[in-house]
Amino acid sequence: MSEQRTELEKLGEFGLIEHLTQNFKNENKHTVYGIGDDAAVLSLSDKEVQLVSTDMLIEGVHFNLMYMPLKHLGYKAVATNISDICAMNGVAEQITVSIAVSNRFPVEALEELYDGIHTACKFYKVDLIGGDTSSSLSGLTISITVIGRANKDEVTYRSGAKEHDLLVVSGDLGAAYVGLQVLEREKEVYNANPNIQPDLDGHDYIIERQLKPEARVDVVRFLKELDVTPSSMIDISDGLASEVLHICKSSKVGCHIYDEKLPIDGQTSMTAIDFSLDPNTCAMNGGEDYELLFTISQSDYDKIKGNPHMTVIGHITNEKDGQYYIDKNGAAIELLAQGWDTMK
Amino acid sequence: MSEQRTELEKLGEFGLIEHLTQNFKNENKHTVYGIGDDAAVLSLSDKEVQLVSTDMLIEGVHFNLMYMPLKHLGYKAVATNISDICAMNGVAEQITVSIAVSNRFPVEALEELYDGIHTACKFYKVDLIGGDTSSSLSGLTISITVIGRANKDEVTYRSGAKEHDLLVVSGDLGAAYVGLQVLEREKEVYNANPNIQPDLDGHDYIIERQLKPEARVDVVRFLKELDVTPSSMIDISDGLASEVLHICKSSKVGCHIYDEKLPIDGQTSMTAIDFSLDPNTCAMNGGEDYELLFTISQSDYDKIKGNPHMTVIGHITNEKDGQYYIDKNGAAIELLAQGWDTMK
Numbered sequence: 001m002s003e004q005r006t007e008l009e010k011l012g013e014f015g016l017i018e019h020l021t022q023n024f025k026n027e028n029k030h031t032v033y034g035i036g037d038d039a040a041v042l043s044l045s046d047k048e049v050q051l052v053s054t055d056m057l058i059e060g061v062h063f064n065l066m067y068m069p070l071k072h073l074g075y076k077a078v079a080t081n082i083s084d085i086c087a088m089n090g091v092a093e094q095i096t097v098s099i100a101v102s103n104r105f106p107v108e109a110l111e112e113l114y115d116g117i118h119t120a121c122k123f124y125k126v127d128l129i130g131g132d133t134s135s136s137l138s139g140l141t142i143s144i145t146v147i148g149r150a151n152k153d154e155v156t157y158r159s160g161a162k163e164h165d166l167l168v169v170s171g172d173l174g175a176a177y178v179g180l181q182v183l184e185r186e187k188e189v190y191n192a193n194p195n196i197q198p199d200l201d202g203h204d205y206i207i208e209r210q211l212k213p214e215a216r217v218d219v220v221r222f223l224k225e226l227d228v229t230p231s232s233m234i235d236i237s238d239g240l241a242s243e244v245l246h247i248c249k250s251s252k253v254g255c256h257i258y259d260e261k262l263p264i265d266g267q268t269s270m271t272a273i274d275f276s277l278d279p280n281t282c283a284m285n286g287g288e289d290y291e292l293l294f295t296i297s298q299s300d301y302d303k304i305k306g307n308p309h310m311t312v313i314g315h316i317t318n319e320k321d322g323q324y325y326i327d328k329n330g331a332a333i334e335l336l337a338q339g340w341d342t343m344k
Numbered sequence: 345m346s347e348q349r350t351e352l353e354k355l356g357e358f359g360l361i362e363h364l365t366q367n368f369k370n371e372n373k374h375t376v377y378g379i380g381d382d383a384a385v386l387s388l389s390d391k392e393v394q395l396v397s398t399d400m401l402i403e404g405v406h407f408n409l410m411y412m413p414l415k416h417l418g419y420k421a422v423a424t425n426i427s428d429i430c431a432m433n434g435v436a437e438q439i440t441v442s443i444a445v446s447n448r449f450p451v452e453a454l455e456e457l458y459d460g461i462h463t464a465c466k467f468y469k470v471d472l473i474g475g476d477t478s479s480s481l482s483g484l485t486i487s488i489t490v491i492g493r494a495n496k497d498e499v500t501y502r503s504g505a506k507e508h509d510l511l512v513v514s515g516d517l518g519a520a521y522v523g524l525q526v527l528e529r530e531k532e533v534y535n536a537n538p539n540i541q542p543d544l545d546g547h548d549y550i551i552e553r554q555l556k557p558e559a560r561v562d563v564v565r566f567l568k569e570l571d572v573t574p575s576s577m578i579d580i581s582d583g584l585a586s587e588v589l590h591i592c593k594s595s596k597v598g599c600h601i602y603d604e605k606l607p608i609d610g611q612t613s614m615t616a617i618d619f620s621l622d623p624n625t626c627a628m629n630g631g632e633d634y635e636l637l638f639t640i641s642q643s644d645y646d647k648i649k650g651n652p653h654m655t656v657i658g659h660i661t662n663e664k665d666g667q668y669y670i671d672k673n674g675a676a677i678e679l680l681a682q683g684w685d686t687m688k
Binding site: 004005006007008009010011013016017019020021023024026027028030031033034035039040042044045050052053054055056058059060061062093094096098099100101103105106107108110111114118121125126127128129130131132133134135136137138139141143145147149 | 348349350351352353354355357360361363364365367368370371372374375377378379383384386388389394396397398399400402403404405406437438440442443444445447449450451452454455458462465469470471472473474475476477478479480481482483485487489491493
């Protein structure tokens with residue numbers, strides 16, 4: 001090993017994986033697209049491609065078992081992986097799940113985890129086809145690989161956005177992040193006095209968004225029914241700002257996102273304000289919403305107009321015009337990715 | 345969570361995964377075979393199937409960085425996953441690699457790891473198509489999923505062995521385990537006195553078998569060239585005894601393995617004796633050889649007779665006759681799985 005020591009933080013997650021894999025070249029004829037999108041694309045037939053995505057979740061980094069019940073964790077781990085297949089405009093079919101656990105966990109705890117995985121598999125109609133259990137020296141690690149399918153001419157990469165396309169988001173934003181603030185607050189209260197019952201009243205929607213997010217398989221279906229193939233798509237795991245910048249970078253375009261267009265649920269807004277947080281900041285930078293962000297041609301606008309599941313939040317501009325957030329006063333603020341943890 | 349507490353050790357690795365996944369049913373029309381073999385099988389076309397296998401490696405459980413250089417670890421992690429595709433009589437085409445690392449590791453350490461992964465990808469002609477890097481609270485975790493292909497009528501499950509079939513093993517056995525003993529001894533010597541240089545002279549073959557095992561892609565190719573499709577196959581990761589029992593259980597058959605037939609390299613035997621170990625015990629129960637164990641019809645015997653890469657070590661019997669190891673005196677000893685760590 002060389003004498004030099006470069007800290008991991010210096011590169012961040014995306015920089016690190018880019019750096020480590022820069023010398024790898026795809027040589028297999030069945031590999032259509034490798035690293036760099038929500039899922040890899042493999043050839044299947046003249047009409048279909050296969051999608052493959054993988055994710056690892058670490059206790060204490062990606063989840064905290066103090067407020068995340070194991071059944072919810074199992075469900076969420078599956079749903080968030082399926083979300084990556086949705087982001088390619090595909091349908092998930094199989095998953096593999098590997099876990100490493102310390103002997104702190106009894107069999108009954110893993111039964112809870114697999115109960116959640118099972119519930120998600122049934123709901124999303126995916127088969128658990130493989131896996132591995134190991135012992136770990138500390139905590140719980142879950143690694144999931146998901147396999148799906150899409151029609152060859154309907155796969156949506158991050159790189160297809162064109163100038164003048166409309167930026168569209170499914171559902172509403174910021175709820176999962178604000179829900180996490182409530183859970184964190186109740187954890188603090190509990191730590192201070194374990195006799196006080198957690199006060200989650202009136203926060204059911206935002207807590208469910210944090211603990212039991214769903215992959216938007218319905219939006220993928222709606223798009224097909226509406227005969228709309230997005231020019232690009234990504235799922236929102238790290239926050240809208242970070243994801244729109246991924247699309248802009250891959251597609252070599254700029255964008256305008258309008259503050260007043262952001263879809264935010266009333267419970268999210270009210271609770272954000274209780275926490276002295278700006279709801280729009282939560283929508284732009286709060287992670288884990290697992291909504292879909294996509295671009296469509298203006299000619300498809302009439303097909304999605306008024307659709308309750310989709311909101312136009314801006315449009316794509318020329319790359320040299322940059323990436324901007326336009327506030328209520330018309331001021332343009334340059335977009336910067338502010339994921340909550342770049343190594344997450 | 346229920347009040348009951350059942351320790352993980354009670355079920356062991358195979359029992360645990362069987363227990364946790366017993367309620368899962370495969371419902372997708374493209375899932376041919378799920379959990380329970382070296383790889384899952386998905387339908388691709390009339391002629392071909394896809395193979396998927398996944399594995400997780402944990403520092404301190406599956407590897408020790410004190411004597412396993414990171415480059416070797418990267419190579420081995422890929423090779424041992426490809427070995428699972430070989431065990432299905434298939435050819436690996438793509439892998440995904442996820443890692444979690446603590447900030448104890450600098451970027452340069454991960455460059456070494458990925459250098460090994462890259463070397464293996466080039467050697468085995470597989471494409472790295474996805475992955476994930478995360479921070480961990482302690483140590484290094486590597487999770488790999490490998491995807492391959494096989495002709496539909498040539499896939500080898502564990503369940504196809506028939507009475508009177510011959511039991512065949514590729515290469516030689518026990519070397520990786522004895523190599524580990526040498527590395528462990530030198531680690532002890534180093535811990536006692538860091539000024540003493542490790543003495544690995546004369547142990548190059550067995551140490552390479554431990555640090556840089558290869559997947560037997562050549563054996564899969566030889567079998568095709570010889571026009572032999574094994575009736576069952578598995579790779580030897582946990583030791584011959586454990587693997588032959590997997591075949592017997594899945595195929596509902598018995599077996600006789602002959603002590604004097606076991607292929608053991610001279611360096612393995614000599615070093616085993618130095619360590620007061622029985623070479624045959626190392627061959628039967630030493631893990632990590634990554635050779636292939638398979639069964640063939642007696643009518644195929646002439647095709648493999650005299651082949652330097654394959655050794656007939658016994659035959660398949662009726663299930664009710666049990667699983668036996670026959671020693672030099674003709675005494676039959678019942679086979680028991682003695683993997684070195686059931687939770688590995």
